[in-house]
Amino acid sequence: MASITIRNLDDEVKELLRQLAAENDRSMEEQARVMIRAAVDGQIGPVGRLDQIEKALLELANSQGAPTVASALAVKNLPRGTLSNKRILLIIGGGIAAYKALDLIRRLRERGAAVRVVMTSAAQEFVTSLSVGALSADHVFTDMFDRNDEHDVGHIRLSREADLLVVAPATADLMAKLANGHANDLASTVLIATDKPVLMAPAMNPKMWSYPATRRNRATLGKDGITFVGPAKGEMAESNEAGEGRMSEPLEIIAAVEALLDAGPKPLAGRRIIVTSGPTHEPIDPVRYIANRSSGKQGHAIAAALARLGADVRLVSGPVSIADPAGVKTIHVERAQEMRDAVEQLLPADAAVFVAAVADWRTENSAGEKIKKVAGEGPPVLRMVENPDILAGVGHHERRPGLVVGFAAETQDLLRNAEAKLSKKGADIIVANDVSQTSGIGPSGVMGGDRNRVRIVSRTGIEEWPEMTKDEVAARLAALIAARLKTIVV
Numbered sequence: 001m002a003s004i005t006i007r008n009l010d011d012e013v014k015e016l017l018r019q020l021a022a023e024n025d026r027s028m029e030e031q032a033r034v035m036i037r038a039a040v041d042g043q044i045g046p047v048g049r050l051d052q053i054e055k056a057l058l059e060l061a062n063s064q065g066a067p068t069v070a071s072a073l074a075v076k077n078l079p080r081g082t083l084s085n086k087r088i089l090l091i092i093g094g095g096i097a098a099y100k101a102l103d104l105i106r107r108l109r110e111r112g113a114a115v116r117v118v119m120t121s122a123a124q125e126f127v128t129s130l131s132v133g134a135l136s137a138d139h140v141f142t143d144m145f146d147r148n149d150e151h152d153v154g155h156i157r158l159s160r161e162a163d164l165l166v167v168a169p170a171t172a173d174l175m176a177k178l179a180n181g182h183a184n185d186l187a188s189t190v191l192i193a194t195d196k197p198v199l200m201a202p203a204m205n206p207k208m209w210s211y212p213a214t215r216r217n218r219a220t221l222g223k224d225g226i227t228f229v230g231p232a233k234g235e236m237a238e239s240n241e242a243g244e245g246r247m248s249e250p251l252e253i254i255a256a257v258e259a260l261l262d263a264g265p266k267p268l269a270g271r272r273i274i275v276t277s278g279p280t281h282e283p284i285d286p287v288r289y290i291a292n293r294s295s296g297k298q299g300h301a302i303a304a305a306l307a308r309l310g311a312d313v314r315l316v317s318g319p320v321s322i323a324d325p326a327g328v329k330t331i332h333v334e335r336a337q338e339m340r341d342a343v344e345q346l347l348p349a350d351a352a353v354f355v356a357a358v359a360d361w362r363t364e365n366s367a368g369e370k371i372k373k374v375a376g377e378g379p380p381v382l383r384m385v386e387n388p389d390i391l392a393g394v395g396h397h398e399r400r401p402g403l404v405v406g407f408a409a410e411t412q413d414l415l416r417n418a419e420a421k422l423s424k425k426g427a428d429i430i431v432a433n434d435v436s437q438t439s440g441i442g443p444s445g446v447m448g449g450d451r452n453r454v455r456i457v458s459r460t461g462i463e464e465w466p467e468m469t470k471d472e473v474a475a476r477l478a479a480l481i482a483a484r485l486k487t488i489v490v
Contacts, residue, residue: 017032083258083261084113086112087114087162088162088166089118089161089165089166090108090167091117091119091166091174091191092132092169093122093167093170093187093203094124094125095169095247096203098126098127098169099127100169100250101117101123101127101169102127103250104166104250108257109135109136109137111254111258113257116138117133117138118142118158118186122171141158144189156193158190159191160195163261164257165190165191168200168201169201169203169204171203172217175202175218178192178226198225199228199256199260200227200229201256203230203245205236205241205245206236209244210243210244227256227260229253229256230247230252232246233245252324255304255325255327259326262308264308267309267310267486268306268481268482269310270310271311271312271350272311272314272348272349272350273306273352274351275302275314275354276315276353276356277296277298277320277355277356278294278295278356279292279294279296279319279320279356279359280318280333280335280358282335282361282362282387283366284382285367286367286370288370290363291359292359294318294357295449296320297450297470299315299353300324301471302355302474304325304326304327305475305478306353307325307328308478309478309479312329313328314328315329315331316339316343316356317330318333318339318358335362336387336388337388339358340388343394347399347401350401350402350403351402351404351405351485353405354407355431358387360386360387361384363383363385391426392426400426403429405429405430406422406429408432408433411434415432415455415462417432418430418457422457422458422459428458429456429484430457431456431477432455432457433452450470452469452473453465453466454473
């Protein structure tokens, strides 16, 4: 492939490409090559594609004598952002969590959404309209009685032109106003005047969130059709304050936005699916444990993709540092035995997808105190015992789901090991992936990385999928599961 001369791109396109490359931890040249390669191979590229970048790359490929590449780009359109052509009206309430709204705006625009913003007077005490306007690339609305904004009944226009209204942070005050029909400022008036869906991301002190009036308002708004995301539990901005009340992170809000605006078919509606994800931690003593490099990214992505297709997903997650996927009921565990017990308690189910990298062994006895080094003595002897085989246990269970999918993370003899696992574990499908450092998947390999290349092994044969992002693998696997379940009566 001819080299790409990025300096020949327009400044605006160059900046967009720079942002996209930074998000994917690539150089700008590599990001451009990935996009072109995706079009040539017919793969789905990373989310958040922008017409300006694609058009510029096509013109650049043509100018640099790469007609085959340019033709491929012209014929095989790269996918647009997941929120392309969607109009979001973001209402920022007055709270310390308002700073997260800045990142939320950026994330929405990355995915192709047009964002307009209404700020309450209290919100302007935490973030400036200048910052918000720069990120949204639009006028920021703040005053109910602004002569320019209201010359054509601007609050009605704002409330009706959007596809979705998002309130983040949704303060106790904003919730109370909407629940009780008050409209004494621009934000509350827009909310009451809208005929579009509303998503609220509450943020407040735990005592405020648990206050009876707030709980009543929350229940009233739910009955009125308002959708909520969060709040989460955690540390508050105030010293020595913790509990439920933290605003959901921007990516969690994005997932909720995408789910609300997703008008696609729901082939898994009414189906209950179990997914396991992440590593397990097997304790040696109160300080040390046996673990592996699994990040949980692939399992969590699969759970989210199944939920987007309408499934009732129950995710059993080992210890990970990523957020629970939106729209998914998550059970957190540490050890393999806890994961096995959680999975069995969730049976029966229509399908089960075992993505977790469960430790094969654990120490026979975990020390009650930290094992100390003793001068002159060698390392302690750790007697190991085998952990339960969760996939095999469910694959041969009397309440076996109609479809059982397992993962085979191998460093050698990938297909032979996957085929052996298929019959031994009682699975219908094994998703095999090479997790060795020589796999050629990204700088850090599959485990912990953002990309994957898998082979689908079943009794009907082997299907090889090209390298994709883990989100793309998840979407494709979810579609495969939906197709298989159509033929299965559970």
